[in-house]
Amino acid sequence: MTATDAPLQQHSIDWQTGRVQAIVTETSRVKSIILQPARWSGHWPGQHVDIRLTADDGYQAERSYSIASPPEEQLLTLTVERVEDGEVSPYLLDELRVGDALEFRGPIGRYFIWNQTRGGPICLVAGGTGITPLMAMLRHRKMSRPNIPASLIYSARSLADVVYWDELDTMARGDLNLRLVYTLTREHPSDWNGHLGRVNEVLLAENSFTREQNPTFFICGPAGFVESISSMLVKLGFDPFTVKTERFGPTGA
Numbered sequence: 314m315t316a317t318d319a320p321l322q323q324h325s326i327d328w329q330t331g332r333v334q335a336i337v338t339e340t341s342r343v344k345s346i347i348l349q350p351a352r353w354s355g356h357w358p359g360q361h362v363d364i365r366l367t368a369d370d371g372y373q374a375e376r377s378y379s380i381a382s383p384p385e386e387q388l389l390t391l392t393v394e395r396v397e398d399g400e401v402s403p404y405l406l407d408e409l410r411v412g413d414a415l416e417f418r419g420p421i422g423r424y425f426i427w428n429q430t431r432g433g434p435i436c437l438v439a440g441g442t443g444i445t446p447l448m449a450m451l452r453h454r455k456m457s458r459p460n461i462p463a464s465l466i467y468s469a470r471s472l473a474d475v476v477y478w479d480e481l482d483t484m485a486r487g488d489l490n491l492r493l494v495y496t497l498t499r500e501h502p503s504d505w506n507g508h509l510g511r512v513n514e515v516l517l518a519e520n521s522f523t524r525e526q527n528p529t530f531f532i533c534g535p536a537g538f539v540e541s542i543s544s545m546l547v548k549l550g551f552d553p554f555t556v557k558t559e560r561f562g563p564t565g566a
């Protein structure tokens with residue numbers, strides 16, 4: 314076992330308390346929580362943590378959040394979207410403060426993972442906040458092997474809902490091995506010259522790689538989004554074993 318395999322080998326993951334170091338507003342409905350874990354043996358891009366909240370009467374609620382930061386960073390970044398009437402996300406966005414303690418365990422997940430030792434090409438397809446684990450992959454790629462061919466197809470409701478816009482823009486500028494494609498499903502600025510509407514087979518075929526290049530796909534977002542993209546890729550002739558998926562929530566982006 315190598316040091317980089319360590320996060321994949323854990324058999325029991327204990328709860329621990331992390332300290333909130335910073336909270337960053339990403340969009341009107343999304344914030345990033347930057348957490349200092351008490352102990353951390355590293356993670357692979359794509360893994361997640363479970364957060365546990367405990368009320369005064371002992372009632373507990375647990376939810377999963379992908380790690381958006383790369384393994385190269387000591388602090389963990391979780392990027393959370395507010396689900397109206399949700400039990401956990403409104404607390405994380407509206408109540409949590411810098412300096413608070415947050416109970417969590419992780420890293421979790423052995424399937425939806427990638428690191429530079431696995432090489433490329435990689436084609437990442439995000440629906441809404443499904444960008445989070447894919448961002449960990451892109452940040453890690455940038456810090457380790459930016460020459461790995463990668464493409465990101467990112468579907469968001471509107472430009473204002475695109476998380477990490479500035480960072481992605483900077484990342485893609487000057488990186489000839491990274492292709493960035495946005496499609497906006499609900500609203501768009503009048504001068505928008507990117508794609509509109511849901512991801513379809515043409516968009517996928519034009520912005521992923523060829524079958525001969527043998528890309529690995531990572532698709533993350535609401536269940537319906539993930540299922541439709543996976544079926545399109547299989548219809549386009551890609552091997553289902555190269556299509557990895559992570560489902561976040563019950564509704565479409």
Ligand SMILES: Cc1cc2nc3c(=O)[nH]c(=O)nc-3n(C[C@H](O)[C@H](O)[C@H](O)COP(=O)(O)OP(=O)(O)OC[C@H]3O[C@@H](n4cnc5c(N)ncnc54)[C@H](O)[C@@H]3O)c2cc1C
Nearest residue numbers: 376377378379392393394396399400401402445561562564
């Ligand atoms: C492996 C994994 C990783 C995840 N990573 C992230 C992440 O990085 N960022 C993030 O924001 N979320 C992520 N999620 C989703 C997260 O775990 C919660 O489901 C989400 O925050 C809603 O929790 P809640 O307690 O606020 O809402 P709940 O109390 O669980 O739900 C309230 C209502 O909203 C509906 N609902 C639940 N989730 C969603 C949703 N996503 N969209 C629309 N409606 C919903 C429910 O059906 C219910 O009707 C991830 C989920 C999984 C399984």
